[in-house]
Amino acid sequence: MKPDRPETAAPQDAAARRAVAPVVCYPPETLPQPDLARYRRARDGAAKVSETLVPPREARCFEVPAGHFFRIVCVEGPQVGDLNLWNAANLAERFYSGKTRALHGTHLSTGDRMWSAFPYLRPMATIVVDTLDWYGFDAFGGAVHDVIGTRCDPYTHRLLSGGTYHHCCHSNLTRALAAARSLALPEAEALVHDVLNVFMCTGFSRDTGQYFMKASPVRPGDHLDFFAEIDLLGGLSACPGGDCSAEHSSDAAACHPLLVEVYRPAAGALDGWRSPEPSGYDRSHGL
Numbered sequence: 001m002k003p004d005r006p007e008t009a010a011p012q013d014a015a016a017r018r019a020v021a022p023v024v025c026y027p028p029e030t031l032p033q034p035d036l037a038r039y040r041r042a043r044d045g046a047a048k049v050s051e052t053l054v055p056p057r058e059a060r061c062f063e064v065p066a067g068h069f070f071r072i073v074c075v076e077g078p079q080v081g082d083l084n085l086w087n088a089a090n091l092a093e094r095f096y097s098g099k100t101r102a103l104h105g106t107h108l109s110t111g112d113r114m115w116s117a118f119p120y121l122r123p124m125a126t127i128v129v130d131t132l133d134w135y136g137f138d139a140f141g142g143a144v145h146d147v148i149g150t151r152c153d154p155y156t157h158r159l160l161s162g163g164t165y166h167h168c169c170h171s172n173l174t175r176a177l178a179a180a181r182s183l184a185l186p187e188a189e190a191l192v193h194d195v196l197n198v199f200m201c202t203g204f205s206r207d208t209g210q211y212f213m214k215a216s217p218v219r220p221g222d223h224l225d226f227f228a229e230i231d232l233l234g235g236l237s238a239c240p241g242g243d244c245s246a247e248h249s250s251d252a253a254a255c256h257p258l259l260v261e262v263y264r265p266a267a268g269a270l271d272g273w274r275s276p277e278p279s280g281y282d283r284s285h286g287l
């Protein structure tokens with residue numbers, strides 16, 4: 001955090017330096033754009049093929065073949081979900097929250113993509129419907145579906161409170177991945193990564209830049225629809241924080257399940273579509 005009283009005196013030209021206009025690091029004009037209209041037509045004609053109910057304070061894994069859709073639905077009450085994505089055939093290729101944030105901003109919505117880690121760096125999933133897109137940014141700078149948080153975890157909880165809590169999203173995702181792929185807990189834990197905070201309402205306080213959360217505006221029926229760009233293994237935790245209006249590493253909050261639905265498009269709806277290739281960089285790094 002920036003100090004209230006800096007130790008270093010501001011230079012003569014401080015105001016001029018502060019007045020320099022920012023430039024967007026990654027202008028979206030050069031980013032390959034998804035054919036959203038086509039994805040939406042395919043989504044409209046798609047049929048549900050499976051459902052996974054994620055119990056409160058637990059996580060579940062689910063498979064989504066490339067070219068299929070998945071929907072995360074709020075079903076009983078306001079509830080936040082922590083989403084991990086892996087390439088189903090190569091768990092080393094996983095969602096890269098930091099680069100996704102750099103490319104699309106702090107909070108995702110329709111048309112944004114979840115990008116995979118180096119050396120792959122390709123779209124894993126594309127958001128095709130967001131029923132909370134009306135929320136935008138509120139007066140506090142808060143918005144939904146962030147890629148700025150990490151996931152609630154027992155280590156930070158212990159650091160800050162000294163307590164032990166086993167149903168943080170990090171542990172929920174670890175148990176779910178271990179069960180889904182018959183992995184030992186340490187193996188699964190190493191594959192769990194920073195999440196897309198589905199339905200969570202967060203931001204950075206305007207005065208101090210601190211990460212904040214507030215009650216999610218999500219209501220039963222709200223959903224987020226994704227197009228699977230590659231064969232995916234997903235992991236979703238119904239955060240112990242519930243709507244994340246107060247705390248997130250205890251059994252205190254009212255928690256609800258989340259539903260994941262997988263949809264298969266009609267035959268021919270995506271003819272000619274192919275999964276994106278991993279990055280073509282040769283990885284020689286200048287040597």
Ligand SMILES: [Zn+2]
Nearest residue numbers: 152169239240
């Ligand atoms: Zn959580």
